[in-house]
Amino acid sequence: MSAGEAAGDAPGTGRLTRKQQQAHTRSCLLHSATRVLTRRGMHRASIDEIAQDAGFTKGAFYANFKSKEELFLAMLDERFAARLAELDRVMDTDASVEDQAQNAGMDFVRAIQGEQEWGRLFFEFAVHASRDEEFRAEFTTRVRALRHRIATRLEERLEGLDWTPPISTEEAARLTFAMANGVALENLIDPGSVSPELNGTMLTAFFVGLRAASTPSP
Structure with missing residues (x-):
């Protein structure tokens, strides 16, 4: 299961609210950015790579960060x-x-x-x-x-x-x-x-x- 798929459920509480989903997505992107950017560097790492590592689309990235x-x-x-x-x-x-x-x-x-x-x-x-x-x-x-x-x-x-x-x-x-x-x-x-x-x-x-x-x- 990808991070994106996991975002819909919170253990013991059912589905996440829209605000909780956004916070979860943002957190996943930040963790993936740490891995990808530190490994690849600012210029070689792409937004596609960061989003993919987190289990999301590039659209999810741009919904949280502009760059x-x-x-x-x-x-x-x-x-x-x-x-x-x-x-x-x-x-x-x-x-x-x-x-x-x-x-x-x-x-x-x-x-x-x-x-x-x-x-x-x-x-x-x-x-x-x-x-x-x-x-x-x-x-x-x-x-x-x-x-x-x-x-x-x-x-x-x-x-x-x-x-x-x-x-x-x-x-x-x-x-x-x-x-x-x-x-x-x-x-x-x-x-x-x-x-x-x-x-x-x-x-x-x-x-x-x-x-x-x-x-x-x-």
Whole structure:
């Protein structure tokens, strides 16, 4: 039975509603896109392949996404949500800022090492975004939203401390984001070159430096 055929029934509840069917179709397409796009790449993978892998027609694809770019953005939303959940888990502890930075840095590298193909796809679409203004706007909106969320968590974490960093939390988030992209690219080109421990040490050194250059809080 194909994914499309299975979409009509929900165990124990009879047939799915139209809204549930659409959600099911979208979920299947996203899972298939992960398999097909990471295996074939942005340019070689076709919409037909993605739809077929999910058990649907191309028409079902276009009923949910207008293009591969829009599909990728939905995939990106899922990945960014997962990263934020990991960050929240680390920052909701009683550890020091430096220890939290160490743990967050290690978690990030473990995550990217576990999904190398996704990293390759991310940079492929990032390069495409640099050449396509409409897609770049959508891509950048999501990146900025993630950075803002990180900045907000940093702001919350620094409240009540006896030091004020020399740069804004928005700037600190931008720099940590840039470091993360650099580490991801380095590990993509030379797998294993930046270990979880090394990345954790780099982030720790960054926040130790911010503390050293800080001014006492009023």
